[in-house]
Amino acid sequence: MIKKLIPYIIYLITIVITYYAMQICGFKIDALQKGLQDSFVFIRQMFPPSWNDFKELLIPTLETISLALLGTFLGSVLSLFIALFAANNLTYNWIKFIVRSLISVERSIPELFILLILIAAYGLGALSAVLALMIGCIGMLGKLFADAIEETPSSVIESLKAGGANKVQIIYFGILPDLMPKLISYSLFRFEINIRLSVLLGAIGAGGIGYELDYAFSMLQFHRALSCLIVILILVIAIEQISIFIRKKLAIQQF
Amino acid sequence: MTFLYKYKKWMIALVVLFAMLLLTIFLKIDISVLFVDLHYVTDLLNEMFPPNFSIIWENNIVISSIIQTIAMAYLGTLLGGIIAFVFSLIASNNIFRNKWISNVSKWLLSFIRVIPSLMIVLIFVVAVGPGAFAGVLTIIISTIGTMGKLFTESLENLDPTSANSLRATGANKLQIYKFAIWPEFQPSFISNLLYCFDINMRSAVGLGIFGGGGIGYKLYLAMRVLHYKDALALITCIIILLLVIENISNFIRSQILR
Numbered sequence: 001m002i003k004k005l006i007p008y009i010i011y012l013i014t015i016v017i018t019y020y021a022m023q024i025c026g027f028k029i030d031a032l033q034k035g036l037q038d039s040f041v042f043i044r045q046m047f048p049p050s051w052n053d054f055k056e057l058l059i060p061t062l063e064t065i066s067l068a069l070l071g072t073f074l075g076s077v078l079s080l081f082i083a084l085f086a087a088n089n090l091t092y093n094w095i096k097f098i099v100r101s102l103i104s105v106e107r108s109i110p111e112l113f114i115l116l117i118l119i120a121a122y123g124l125g126a127l128s129a130v131l132a133l134m135i136g137c138i139g140m141l142g143k144l145f146a147d148a149i150e151e152t153p154s155s156v157i158e159s160l161k162a163g164g165a166n167k168v169q170i171i172y173f174g175i176l177p178d179l180m181p182k183l184i185s186y187s188l189f190r191f192e193i194n195i196r197l198s199v200l201l202g203a204i205g206a207g208g209i210g211y212e213l214d215y216a217f218s219m220l221q222f223h224r225a226l227s228c229l230i231v232i233l234i235l236v237i238a239i240e241q242i243s244i245f246i247r248k249k250l251a252i253q254q255f
Numbered sequence: 256m257t258f259l260y261k262y263k264k265w266m267i268a269l270v271v272l273f274a275m276l277l278l279t280i281f282l283k284i285d286i287s288v289l290f291v292d293l294h295y296v297t298d299l300l301n302e303m304f305p306p307n308f309s310i311i312w313e314n315n316i317v318i319s320s321i322i323q324t325i326a327m328a329y330l331g332t333l334l335g336g337i338i339a340f341v342f343s344l345i346a347s348n349n350i351f352r353n354k355w356i357s358n359v360s361k362w363l364l365s366f367i368r369v370i371p372s373l374m375i376v377l378i379f380v381v382a383v384g385p386g387a388f389a390g391v392l393t394i395i396i397s398t399i400g401t402m403g404k405l406f407t408e409s410l411e412n413l414d415p416t417s418a419n420s421l422r423a424t425g426a427n428k429l430q431i432y433k434f435a436i437w438p439e440f441q442p443s444f445i446s447n448l449l450y451c452f453d454i455n456m457r458s459a460v461g462l463g464i465f466g467g468g469g470i471g472y473k474l475y476l477a478m479r480v481l482h483y484k485d486a487l488a489l490i491t492c493i494i495i496l497l498l499v500i501e502n503i504s505n506f507i508r509s510q511i512l513r
Contacts, residue, residue, distance in 0.1 A: 018333060021326035025387040025468075035383035035392065042382045066278040073275050108497040110461045112471075113490060116478045121299040126282040131289075200373045204464065210373065217377050229374050236369050 042222075049230055050223040057212060057231050064208035064235070067126060067201075068194040071133025075194075076187040079138050083145035084171065089157060090149065100146070107139030115201050129206030133194050141190055148182045149175055181250045188243045195239045199232055209235070299483070306491060307484035317473065317489070321496060324469035327387050327462075328455040331394025336448045339399045343406035350410060350436065361407065368400035372458060373465065380466040390467030394455050402451055409443045410436070446511050449504040456500050460493055470496075 022028070085091050086099040115132035122128045156174045165173065202210025209232055216225035279286055288295075311317050345351050346360040375396050379389040418435040426434070463471020470493060477486040 014333075018330065021330045024323050024326040025330060025391050027330060027388055027391055031383070031388065032392075035379070035388065039378060039382040039392075042378065063282065066281055070275060070278045070282070070284075073271070105494065105498070108457075108494055108501060109490075110457050112461045112464055113474065113493070116464075116475070116486075117299075117490075120478060120481075120483060121295045122288070125284075127284045127286075127288065130282070130284060196371050199371055200461075203373055213373070213377070217381065225377075232371060232374065233369065236371065240369065 046222045046226040048223065049226040050221075051227070053224050053227045054231070057209060057227060060202075060207070060209045060212050061231055061235060063126070064198050064202060064210065065195070065239075067129050067198040067206070067208055068133065068191060071130045071198065072137065072187055072191045072194050074130065075134040075137025076141055076183065076190065078134060079141035080145055080183065082138060082142045083149055086142060086146035087149035089152065089154060090167070090171070090175075100143075103139055103142040103146075106135070107143070109139075111136040111197050111201065112204065115204060115206065119205070124205045126207055129198060129201045129208075132201060132206075133197060136197065137190055137194075140193075141186055144186045145179070145183065148179055148186075152178055185247045185250045188247055192240050192243050195236060199236075302483045303487045305484070306487035307482075308488045308491075310485050310488055311492065317470070317492070320468075320470045320473050321492065323387055324456070324459045324463070324471065325496075327390045327394060327467070327469055328452055328459040330391050331398055331459070332448055332452040332455050334391075335395040335398025336402055336444075336451065338395070339402035339406055340444065342399060342403045343410055344432075346403065346407045347410040349413070349415065364400060364403040364407070367396060368404060370396075370400070372397045372462070376462050376465045376467060385466030385468070387468035390459060390462045390469065393462055393467065394459060397458065398451055398455060401454070402447060405447050406444070409447075410440060413439055442511050446508040449508050453501050453504045456497060460497070 082099060082103070086096055086103060088096050091099075111132055114135050115128060118128040118131050122131070152175050156178075157170055160170045160174045198206070198208060199210040199213075202208035202212075203214040205211060209228060213225060213228040213232065216222070216228055342360060342364060346357050346364060348354060348357040351357045372393055376389060376393040379392045383389050383392065413436065417439065418431050421431050421435045459467070459469055460471040460474075463469045463473070464475045466472070470489065474486060474489045474493065477483075477489060
């Protein structure tokens with residue numbers, strides 16, 4: 001009897017929680033209808049994009065791409081270095097435990113807040129954004145790289161050790177050659193994410209196309225904003241396709 | 256040529272390094288600041304420590320904005336998940352037998368997926384005004400994009416035998432949905448939703464900065480008016496919150512999928 005009721009109790013609890021959540025967020029059905037209508041009207045007002053602005057948007061777009069490139073490069077180098085301390089075939093267990101928990105703490109901090117802290121330290125600008133992207137890589141790439149290093153067959157490490165190789169030689173000759181395709185493919189995947197992030201970080205004030213978008217919105221230049229949106233969409237799709245293409249060439253299974 | 260071949264690895268590394276150097280020049284970044292001039296960081300740390308945890312219990316704005324953030328993520332996940340489920344029923348071509356419509360909706364889903372959430376939140380903030388409502392709408396849209404794809408894939412991988420045998424006994428479409436597709440799909444539905452809730456918590460915190468409301472907005476304000484001690488306390492709160500939710504959702508997912 002009670003077992004039959006359990007799904008209904010769960011449904012009831014869900015409905016009650018949803019009701020209170022709607023109250024907290026000011027979410028009403030009529031507001032939803034009006035909001036969606038207003039959004040469509042607003043999107044229609046944004047058309048047509050101002051075609052003349054595309055030329056001015058070239059430099060900011062290049063800035064966004066180079067922010068993401070630089071952040072991903074520095075981030076993957078740093079993550080590789082950290083991952084060496086998080087793989088159990090290279091370090092002691094307690095170091096692995098500490099480093100892995102630091103990595104997962106980093107993963108839970110949104111990149112936006114890393115950027116806000118860095119802006120407080122280094123001021124607005126490209127440097128803070130690059131550093132934020134770099135630190136943001138650690139959470140994901142550090143874990144993926146460490147897992148990939150742990151997959152290295154222990155026979156390789158054992159035989160190098162037997163040949164008298166030291167730690168650096170083991171890493172250089174035993175682990176890196178196997179790791180390279182995975183390393184590049186993971187970094188490319190992170191690059192896709194970083195392109196989106198660098199647009200987002202730009203909107204806070206790091207420069208680039210995201211900043212242009214936010215500025216156009218705050219200046220109520222909605223036609224220009226639409227041009228920015230088009231550029232961002234093309235950028236994101238193009239980078240994703242290129243990265244998927246290269247990853248397929250590297251023959252690592254996709255995410 | 257043999258020389259080039261022998262040092263190919265080093266050549267590639269050099270070229271990459273040189274390209275990165277050019278990028279730093281293009282962006283007018285001075286990386287050496289990080290290693291030479293440490294006073295930026297030490298100044299900030301001096302201002303941030305000790306974190307002012309008393310703001311959490313001094314007034315209940317912090318707690319209520321944390322609850323608001325959780326409510327945003329919850330509503331966005333639930334409503335977005337339901338819409339995404341309906342969408343994916345249409346988009347998976349083993350359930351909806353019209354190839355054209357399912358392909359068009361698949362295309363639509365992947366289009367929604369590539370739109371950065373920054374764009375969506377900016378549009379909604381102008382349309383419905385800043386606040387938690389705009390944040391919820393943004394999360395709903397991005398959830399439709401991510402979950403729609405996952406749901407479509409798992410629906411297309413369902414085992415067709417039970418649906419076929421139901422059809423043989425004369426069940427109609429609705430009955431097939433209810434008794435064959437839904438029971439088989441439910442565990443992955445719930446575990447994907449939990450995973451998505453985890454992601455949406457993060458974006459709910461982040462959206463606060465662009466006018467989405469919640470704890471993210473409070474943190475942004477604290478940083479803006481240079482109250483770094485409050486900001487550090489808020490950041491600590493957010494990290495603990497996100498870690499707790501991640502672990503709870505991982506635990507429930509492992510229980511469901513067992």
